[in-house]
Amino acid sequence: MQFTISQRFFFDAAHTLRREIEAEGSRRIHGHTYHAEVSLSGPRDPATGMVLDLGLLRRGLEVVREQLDHHMLDEVSGLGIPTLENLCLFIAQALPAELRPRVSRVRVWREALGDSCALDFTLQ
Template identity: 75%
Template sequence: MSALTRLTLSQRFFFDAAHTLRRDIETEGSRRIHGHTYHAEVSVSGPPDAATGMVIDLGLLRERLQGVRQQLDHRLLDEVPGLGIPTLENLCLFIARALCDMRPAPTQVRVWREALGDACVLAMEDAR
């Protein structure tokens, strides 16, 4: 395999959570506590390890994602430390920050609400 070979692996998880939002449109419903099922996908890219053939052990990635999921699942997102305003954008950033010490580091985080068709993608610079 070429030394330039880069592969991307991804893993998904979901969480159910409630939140409020102060906004100028859909005001009444947004300000009331309401909930969604959120889906998230984290991708990592890099060359496969010569000994294992893996970019990252998926068991390790799943373990780290479970830790993030536990911080968000069945929570009032307004109260999650470090999240800020509970938007899709801030959820992407929160997940990325929680995993920034992984090697390889995440290259993309996507968060979406399937039922509403909303999504946000955070694409990080690919450090080669």
Template identity: 80%
Template sequence: MQFTISQRFYFDAAHTLQREIEAEGSRRIHGHTYHAEVSLAGARDPATGMVIDLGLLRQRLETVRERLDHRLLDEVAGLGPATLENLCLFIANALSDLRPRLTRVRVWRDGVGDACTLDLTP
């Protein structure tokens, strides 16, 4: 049997973005509340009954959150332009050593209704 475990976190951050549409507002520093959810899949450990200890997963997510929360995303090393796609990839890369491995990263902004999902399943 394979189980999927998910955990969510959020962060508030500012950024700029070079765009052709809505260009003026995007070029100015502006901020959003971002939500992120990571999922991983694997077998349940018979000894613990868990796929992964959720406390461990929360610790790892907190380290990622600290790198993004209340930051100017333009200055976050390794992120690139602060798009939803790049945020998904940044989070996936930061957690790439988790076992079992990530299967999905989703980032969204409730305030404007945007979302991006990165599926990592083969």
């Protein structure tokens, strides 16, 4: 039996982006409030009744959030082009090593614009 637990966080950040459509506004520095959700999957530990203590997940997400919140995303080392897709991958890779094997999904969205991206992992 597999369970999935999730934790959400948000961050405010600025970036630029080269696009074919809506290009002019995207090239200028602009900002968004981003929302992210990280899901971990696994069996429930009979001793604790949990897949993982959510406090450990929150602590790991705070480490990631500190790298993104109120930063210029173009300058975040390891992110690359600041797209929703790259943000999903960056968040997954920036998590503490002990959490990464259980990550089943990372989702990033911009509520005000209604767009989102999800990165799904196949767990072994």
